[in-house]
Amino acid sequence: MEAGVRRVVVLGAVGFFGGMVAQQLRKFGIAAQTASRRGGTDVQVDANDMASIRASLRVNDLVLDAAGPFQARSMALVEAAVDIGFDVIDINETLRYAEGVLSLAPQIKRAGIRVLSSASTVSAVAAAVIRHSGVTSPTKVTGFLAPASRHTARPGPAASLLRSVGQPVRVLCDGRFHELRGWSQSLCFRMPPPLGMIRGGVFETADAAYLPRVWRSLRNVTMYVDTNVPGFNALLGLAARRPGLHRLLERHVRWAGRLTRLFGSSAGGVGYLIEDASGRVARHAIVSPKNSFLAAIAPAVLAARAILDGSFEHRGLVLPDRHVEANELIRFLQANGITVLELP
Incomplete structure (x- = not known):
């Protein structure tokens, strides 16, 4: 020691x-x-x-x-x-x-x-993947998280996710923070098996604060989160537009967590698109059928x-x-x- x-x-x-x-x-x-x-x-x-x-x-x-x-x-x-x-x-x-x-x-x-x-995963894993990618001067990093929801849907992480749905979130765009509504935008990313295609909602991330301090060239940082539970992406997308539904989910976050652990996936992972000014794009993924957490x-x-x-x-x-x-x-x-x- x-x-x-x-x-x-x-x-x-x-x-x-x-x-x-x-x-x-x-x-x-x-x-x-x-x-x-x-x-x-x-x-x-x-x-x-x-x-x-x-x-x-x-x-x-x-x-x-x-x-x-x-x-x-x-x-x-x-x-x-x-x-x-x-x-x-x-x-x-x-x-x-x-x-x-x-x-x-x-x-x-x-x-x-x-x-x-x-x-x-935010932000040390992201930094390690960027280093591993060989992209020395990244200008844009987009992360895609699909948690192993059967294991990770506990009150803390669930509350963290719900606090962003329909609420103002900040993303780094062209070197400045821009405000969006959480879960108001989505983007797809094809992960390796066993996950396949995922669609995540826009989510605020510490990556936007830390990664540009490591790579001064980095001007765009965004993260998208897929709940990895059948039907829950659509539910959160609706909650982003319906404040009443959002309040209901927050009040019953433990109940929602139990359903998520019942119907969620044991597989999980995170994917990255790493781009530089020349147009080079590196795609990386970290996946596991049971231990991604x-x-x-x-x-x-x-x-x-x-x-x-x-x-x-x-x-x-x-x-x-x-x-x-x-x-x-x-x-x-x-x-x-x-x-x-x-x-x-």
Whole structure:
């Protein structure tokens, strides 16, 4: 373990993704303490409450933050990390939270801590795929997410998705943010088997904040999400136009999640179109019949392992292309039954 690290703490450990983080850390022989705001874990901490954080977390802790939904999160954890002196790795996917983290970059640097935000499919996996594609100066990146909804349709992710439906979302277009209505536009992408053709609704993403800071040539970043549940894309498209239906779905998000887990797909994946100014287009996909959700936590787990074994050299606010080497991430995914493909 890196000199000085006192504990590894997983926030949101009772949730699906937090539980998967803790499980994968154990597979690497890393003993992590579990934490949640409701208790029943090793540590009880509310990631939105500064007093709770100060009472529970300590200098030199390594905190893996899976306490979503991140739309409902304040900057309390990162602010406390700066004040107390612990490292944070999160799996945030939201643009607003990413902008909040970026605003704290000078304080993070002065504190000498590490913050790896969006160490997930958004944005570390996207950055790794861009590196792997060989497109050195991308101008446009379009992501297509089809989650393994039978496994991932939990209250947090479901609430995160519903908060965008019919609401203002921002996408990066020609170097500037433009506002659209969530799920008001859709786009198709042909994924490899077992997914095939997917159609996603437009969705706000942290990629739009982080990726252009890695590739200064990048002026267009958009993400589309397919629910991967029969009939649910049409339902959300209707909810985007009917506020009453949207409110009904939000009130019954747990019920909707149960239906999604019942009828949703075990297969899932994410696809990317990566374009440059010359007109070159690289198409890549990450797919699995049953384990695609591991892509959402793989960068965080691999980065934590590197920090603990002393091989992670970066400090400050670490941008997503430095969370994990592309080849290391691909090897981890392939070892867990997840295929990484370049498409024609």
